Amino acid sequence: MSKGFSRRQVVAVTGLGLTAGFLVKKAEGQVVWQIDSKSCVNSKLGEVGVKVCDLCVKECVVTQSAVRAVNEFSKCGRCCVCPAYFNVKSAVGKDGLPSEKLCPRDAILRKPIGEVDPNDPANNFYEYVIDEAKCDGCGKCVMACKEPAGLGSIVLRVRHDLCVNCNNCAISQACPKDAITQWPALKAVLGLSETA
Amino acid sequence: MSRLWAVVALLCALTGSVWAQALPYERPVDRAPQEKSIGGGYKTPDVQKPLPRKGWLEITDVVLLAAAMGVSVWIVVKRRNRRWLMALSATSVAYFGFYREGCVCPIGSIQNVTVALTDGHYHIPMVVTATFFLPLLVAVFYGRAFCGGVCALGSLQELVLIRPVQVPKKLDRALGWLKYVYLLAAIGFAVLPLAQRDFVICRFDPFVSLFRRSGFAHMLALGAAFLVLGMFVGRPYCRYLCPYGGLLAWFSRLSSRGVSITPNKELDCGLCTDACPYGAIEKMRAVRANCLYCARCYEACPREGPLVQLRGQA
Amino acid sequence: MKGRAAGVVVLVCVAALTADYAVKIAWTAASDVRVAALQEKVRADAGLAAALAAEQKKIADFNQARRTRINWLSLVLIVAAAAFLVEQPKAPRRIPEKPQKAAGVRRGGKPVVTGAAAPEIDLAFVDEVVAREGRGTEAAIPILQAIQAHYRYLPDEALRRVCELTEITPAQIAGTSSFYSRFRRSPVGEHIVRVCHGTACHVAGARQITDELRRELKIAEGEDTDPSRTFTIEEVACLGCCSLAPVVMVDEHTAGNLTPATACDALGEHA
Structure with a gap:
């Protein structure tokens, strides 16, 4: 058997090499899916009174979805009556707080920062932490914590440790706003994937 | 005129009052309090930012892919042994299939490469580029080494094929064109603008939901149907639908080595032709474009393996 | 299970x-x-x-x-x-139907185990021949010739009888019968099929014709006669009609210009 290569093999390898080289020139190290909170219906400003979009829960191939609501603490108002924590439309209870929670999975934890003045509990800051074991990214809290009611600190984020990185992300196919797209991993993790 | 204004004013008042009823809640703060304004030594907690899979793990996948193809070539060209190839197939199904859950695979990467070539803003990872080109490169020299024992989809079908029947030549050839239609369709859907873009190969991958052990019921049923059919018809997906198989067939035509039926050893007995479930042996020679590197012909050959040794002892 | x-x-x-x-x-x-x-x-x-x-x-x-x-x-x-x-049981491996190229058809040679049982033979003729030709070792070839002419081959029983009656040893019989290609140790078929393997016929595919005939007649590897003992295939040198190559002679009838597909037609009404 000859060790030499046929001319057609050389042509094919050169062709493949050139194409691969072209792609490598514009390649990124690693690409992940991420939600652009400025496009997502649930967090997009101006989208008030519309139905909460829960396609991230329904479409994701991961059982409990790889999408989670994330509270950006630096933007959180730490309100006593948080519109994302409480169902502010429910009846007011004895403690002066709404009687219902908004989250269907009870995934938001509320704890006061520092001492609470028992006479005036409203005049205190509260920290809201999302329990990611319970949250499935249904987006109700995201829709509630949005201007003008809230400050828009809660957004939906793909959790890269849960996401299986499907080539054909089912959520991206279903998303009405094309808010979930692929981003270079570094930008997506650091939150640089937001459109300006 | 003044009555009209009065009505408008009334309407405005009404809408205002309705608005107030619907939203009795008012935002307590306009700005997020920061550490300083909260005081009491409060520290803003860090927002958790989970990292994606480690980069070196992704590179390991590519290295393993290349290594598996090397082993596949070695087993088929040098060892000529089906048992070893079965072991390789089982390993690939376990790793690329069940552990890596079927992603990233060269079949789906066709679409990524297509998009990357047509859309300047698309980011294609190096890993995907490597996954797409490596098997093609091997095919240029050794034929479809990727198909045998490396591809998780193919290996799975290879493992379930227990009672192969021969597909009539004409039907086989006609169905074989389907994969090129599928390839064109996949490319067609991939070059659409971002909003309408669809990766049909991944969407209608029959086995990925089996590997993930979850997914749409109809896709799971389709995968199971392919496996049941695959018990009798050799690798139905690979031969008739796999678009990457179409590409590999083109490139493997150029290859100079691969599964070979050695001319000076053969008996003209035709057992290898009967043993090949893929109709890839014509006139006692393996057809590179159709040969899926399963090594069944070696197993069936009376001149290969244990029989040769028996004859030597007698 | x-x-x-x-x-x-x-x-x-x-x-x-x-x-x-x-x-x-x-x-x-x-x-x-x-x-x-x-x-x-x-x-x-x-x-x-x-x-x-x-x-x-x-x-x-x-x-x-x-x-x-x-x-x-x-x-x-x-x-x-x-x-x-x-745990799936493997499909049994099929035995090749075609003969191996390496194993040619050898006439005479060492005794082969035939698939079909040899017919019962009457040994009275052997006694008769020995009485006529004598018991010395020099009578070996005439005796063997007579036996071959009578039975059309050398049956093992007849040879054993010869050894009993004469001074001829089994070793001498084995040597003589395997040296001369004229002697054969296995029963011959009713009809002799001579496949020409002269140069012209060889070039025109006599090998394939032989293979095809052997397959058609179901002649086992290493044998030259079919199980029903109707045909015996012989490979012979030039039959003298090279223009008809490849040629097969069935008894006295010659058929030429054969292909593997038409080879069996040459067997005619005997088949």
């Missing part, structure tokens, strides 16, 4: 998964209705909020439990399927 057990396990797992899916569909539909009804009630009576939360927790727990169940079931399914595939 193990294979069958594994197959049963596979079927049971598939059935269980299907049933589980059906249950999930029904359960989800029912719980959706319940949740919707509760939500309606909660709007009127806020006190029921706890019940709604409990219902939603129940749904989450159900899904979580189902996930675990499916994971275990599919693990068992994969293991059982692997066992089923490994």
Whole structure:
């Protein structure tokens, strides 16, 4: 058997090499899916009174979805009556707080920062932490914590440790706003994937 | 005129009052309090930012892919042994299939490469580029080494094929064109603008939901149907639908080595032709474009393996 | 046995998964209705909020439990399927039908084990010949010639009888009968098929003609006569009609210009 290569093999390898080289020139190290909170219906400003979009829960191939609501603490108002924590439309209870929670999975934890003045509990800051074991990214809290009611600190984020990185992300196919797209991993993790 | 204004004013008042009823809640703060304004030594907690899979793990996948193809070539060209190839197939199904859950695979990467070539803003990872080109490169020299024992989809079908029947030549050839239609369709859907873009190969991958052990019921049923059919018809997906198989067939035509039926050893007995479930042996020679590197012909050959040794002892 | 057990396990797992899916569909539909009804009630009576939360927790727990169940079931399914595939009995390996190229047809030679039982023979003729030709070792060739002429081959029983009656040793008979190609040790067929292997016929494919005839007549490897003893194939040198190559002679009838497809026609009405 000859060790030499046929001319057609050389042509094919050169062709493949050139194409691969072209792609490598514009390649990124690693690409992940991420939600652009400025496009997502649930967090997009101006989208008030519309139905909460829960396609991230329904479409994701991961059982409990790889999408989670994330509270950006630096933007959180730490309100006593948080519109994302409480169902502010429910009846007011004895403690002066709404009687219902908004989250269907009870995934938001509320704890006061520092001492609470028992006479005036409203005049205190509260920290809201999302329990990611319970949250499935249904987006109700995201829709509630949005201007003008809230400050828009809660957004939906793909959790890269849960996401299986499907080539054909089912959520991206279903998303009405094309808010979930692929981003270079570094930008997506650091939150640089937001459109300006 | 003044009555009209009065009505408008009334309407405005009404809408205002309705608005107030619907939203009795008012935002307590306009700005997020920061550490300083909260005081009491409060520290803003860090927002958790989970990292994606480690980069070196992704590179390991590519290295393993290349290594598996090397082993596949070695087993088929040098060892000529089906048992070893079965072991390789089982390993690939376990790793690329069940552990890596079927992603990233060269079949789906066709679409990524297509998009990357047509859309300047698309980011294609190096890993995907490597996954797409490596098997093609091997095919240029050794034929479809990727198909045998490396591809998780193919290996799975290879493992379930227990009672192969021969597909009539004409039907086989006609169905074989389907994969090129599928390839064109996949490319067609991939070059659409971002909003309408669809990766049909991944969407209608029959086995990925089996590997993930979850997914749409109809896709799971389709995968199971392919496996049941695959018990009798050799690798139905690979031969008739796999678009990457179409590409590999083109490139493997150029290859100079691969599964070979050695001319000076053969008996003209035709057992290898009967043993090949893929109709890839014509006139006692393996057809590179159709040969899926399963090594069944070696197993069936009376001149290969244990029989040769028996004859030597007698 | 193990294979069958594994197959049963596979079927049971598939059935269980299907049933589980059906249950999930029904359960989800029912719980959706319940949740919707509760939500309606909660709007009127806020006190029921706890019940709604409990219902939603129940749904989450159900899904979580189902996930675990499916994971275990599919693990068992994969293991059982692997066992089923490994335990599959292999299809028996078929013996090549065509003769091997390396093993040529040798006339005479060492005794071959014939597939069909040799016919019973009358040994009175041997006694007669020995009485006529004498008992010395020099009578070996005439005796063998006479036996061959009578029986058309050298039956083992006849040769054994010759050794008993004369001074001729078995070794001498074996040597003589294998040296002269005229002698044959296996029964000959009713008709002799001579396939020409002269240069012209060889070039025109006498090898393939021989192979085809042997396959058609089901002549086993190493033999030259078919099981029904109708035909004996001989490879001969030039038959003298090279323009008709490849040529086959069946008894006294010659057939030329053959192809593997038409070779069997040459056997004519005898076949």
